[in-house]
Amino acid sequence: MKLILTTEVSGLGAPGDIVEVKNGYGRNYLIPRQYAILWTRGAETQIASIKKARDAREIRDLGTAKEVAGQLGALKVKLKTKAGASGRLFGSITTGDIADAVKAAGGPTLDRRRIVIDNAIKTTGTHRVSVKLHPEVAAPVDIEVLAS
Structure with missing residues (x-):
């Protein structure tokens, strides 16, 4: 077919x-x-x-992807969401939330489908996600989740 x-x-x-x-x-x-x-x-x-x-x-070439990866590595991304007293979130952080937080922090516009979350983000604190910018380049991004 x-x-x-x-x-x-x-x-x-x-x-x-x-x-x-x-x-x-x-x-x-x-x-x-x-x-x-x-x-x-x-x-x-x-x-x-x-x-x-x-x-x-899509990001055109490898050089541009490495440049964007550098920008993402230097970025301080903070995400405020509702959480309980123990630091457990009401729900979880999605790739769309992360893409919006990166843009709000002054970073590039990311396609949410390119963001990879290894373990579900359900607690406050610092979490690391990966962004596939190019088939050869994946940029790690540290997300700090804060209770609002």
Whole structure:
């Protein structure tokens, strides 16, 4: 089955890529979750617009990615959220919260899908997350979670 990916699928490809997958995987997983659409000749224009949007979001080259990684490493990111007396959060910190906090701290605009949280952030204190800026560059970011 030939499909066009609409979002990034780990181990398969990026948005706008044309992939060949088994029928069941495409029909039962990718298409219902809107990770992909069926490939047709008319979908070529959709591929072009998806790739254009991806290129606008993506960091162009390795040098730029290393520069942004340097900016992220020097950044002091503080995130205020509701927490109990013991320091346990009501809920958890999401990748969207982190992307907003980085931007508020004066950092670059990050795509939330590029932020990797190893362990769920459910307590106050300092936590380290990783940001995939480029296939070869991942920048660590320290997030200080404070009770509000």
